[in-house]
Amino acid sequence: MSFISVFDVMGPNMIGPSSSHTAGAARIAFLAQKMITGPLKRIEFILYGSFAKTYQGHGTDRALLGGIMGFSTDDMRIRNSFEIATEKGLEYVFTPNEEETDIYPNTVDIIMLNQAGQQMTIRGESLGGGKVRISQINQVDVDFTGEYSAAIVIQKDVPGVVAYITKCLSDRQVNIAFMRLFRESKGHTAYTIVESDGILPEDIADTIRQNKHVQDVMVVQM
Template sequence: MNDISIFDIIGPNMIGPSSSHTAGALRIAHLAGKLAPSKILSVTFTLYGSFAWTYKGHGTDRALVGGILGFLPDDERIRDSFEIAAEQGLEYKFIENTVEKDLHPNTVDIILHCEQNTIISLRGESIGGGNALIRRLNGIDISLTGAYPTIIVHHKDQKGVLAYITTVCSGIDLNIAFMKVYRKAKGDSAYAIIEVDSDINPSITSVLKCHEAIIDATIVPAI
């Protein structure tokens, strides 16, 4: 029998009518916002399945914008996220895709347009109970929940890169809980997802990027 937590029964502490359509959606967008390397100028949300059919009534739209703004699921500002986005100069739009059906019913694609002409794309699923799963990042299939403090390392698929990453983590006394590598193809672009048991010193990113095969490193705090 699987273990069941109290949150599986009563759901998360949140603003909104649905743990899947509001809290889970916000968590996806919150993670997306943390992956932005610079200020987000505009964002496009493509909604699938039940997200596409019910997002206005369930407040999914306001939750997604609130997540990009950095709000947590219990933040009362979610109700006013459209107005706050306008005040901050954040542009956003929603696209309803009711054609593609071979997806999780609560799926959203997010494209972030950031300063310095940087574009980040990802796909997220709201998997119930306010939980979320990032399934794709910049065209590479990954798995990211945000349940642990996480380091995301974008690198070239080369020998020695993972050894360097684990050595750096060990050097600042980080205990790795889970680590997995996702790549397009052998020798191509790849992401290492490193989930750890404690908060992460921001200085680790500059040390990681000293390796010639590492393109970027991003810290995603637990949510």
């Protein structure tokens, strides 16, 4: 049986009526925008399950838009996220998908396009109490909660890359809490997610990128 703390019962500090539909939504989008180099140009939010049915009434749309602009769950600016996004010139669209039902109830796909033309798709699930899970990156199944600082490495699935990543972190005295590898298929694109007990060195992404098989590195500091 998993442990539930009093903070899980009470929920997080937040703007909006629901820890699942507003705080969780903001948290998913907040994590998503940390995985792509800004500034962002256009965002599409595809909503599933109860997100698709109630996103306007529960303020899920405002929370997602606020999170994608880097607002925390208790940031008062979430209430005015539409206006702020318009002022920033950020294009956005919300697309409810009520046809696909074989999916976790509070799920959103966030399709991000930055000013440099890079596109990334993140799928997130709001688990309740403000807790979330990133379950896909660019259609590859992953498992990332954002509760720890993390390095997310996009790489070619070849021998030696994981050992190289581990050495880079060990050389910088990083204490690894969790390390997992996810891949499309053998020999193709893989994602190594390394979660740390502490803040990661600011230049660790540049260090890991020096390996010729590493395509990109995203550092999410908590």
